[in-house]
Amino acid sequence: MKILIPILVLLAVIGLIVVLARSKIARQDPTCATRDQILSIVSKLQRTGRDGSFLVFMFSLPGNHDETLPNLQYSIEKGRLGFEWVLLAPQNIKDESRLRIFITRLGYTISENQMNGVSYLRIEGKALEDLGVRILRDFYHLAPEAKLELIVEGVDMNA
Numbered sequence: 001m002k003i004l005i006p007i008l009v010l011l012a013v014i015g016l017i018v019v020l021a022r023s024k025i026a027r028q029d030p031t032c033a034t035r036d037q038i039l040s041i042v043s044k045l046q047r048t049g050r051d052g053s054f055l056v057f058m059f060s061l062p063g064n065h066d067e068t069l070p071n072l073q074y075s076i077e078k079g080r081l082g083f084e085w086v087l088l089a090p091q092n093i094k095d096e097s098r099l100r101i102f103i104t105r106l107g108y109t110i111s112e113n114q115m116n117g118v119s120y121l122r123i124e125g126k127a128l129e130d131l132g133v134r135i136l137r138d139f140y141h142l143a144p145e146a147k148l149e150l151i152v153e154g155v156d157m158n159a
Helices: 004-028 035-048 090-094 096-105 128-139
Strands: 032-034 054-058 071-077 080-086 110-115 118-123 147-153
Touching: 032 035, 035 054, 035 071, 035 080, 035 128, 035 147, 071 128, 080 128, 090 096, 096 110, 096 118, 096 128
Parallel strands: none
Antiparallel strands: 032 147, 054 071, 054 147, 071 080, 080 118, 110 118
């Protein structure tokens, strides 16, 4: 009986360590977000990111059966935050011309770029954090609770 209590305490401590470790890993490497979380996540990129850091938000659309999900991206290039529309996913390519019109009507200037053989549109300027939200809300009419797959590189998600 005397040995049973220390063993139970040890098991409880090990269980607590496992639970805490799992919750810390989940906070550091989120894989999903919602439309309404974009602003705070992009803010973390601005605060903690460096050249080469990026966020990719991928989403499903009703009736889209492409293997590659449409997506929007934020990154830091030359110390500046930018929004990027990467012309790789079939839906991104299909929507490029309509999206250009949408973005320019919001008052943004678009630059055309290429990296590693992939073309992309890049937008820099004020209120970029809101641009992705507006595209998902007003261009694609995505519901606020829709799940976005998230890829994070070089961003401290705990900041």
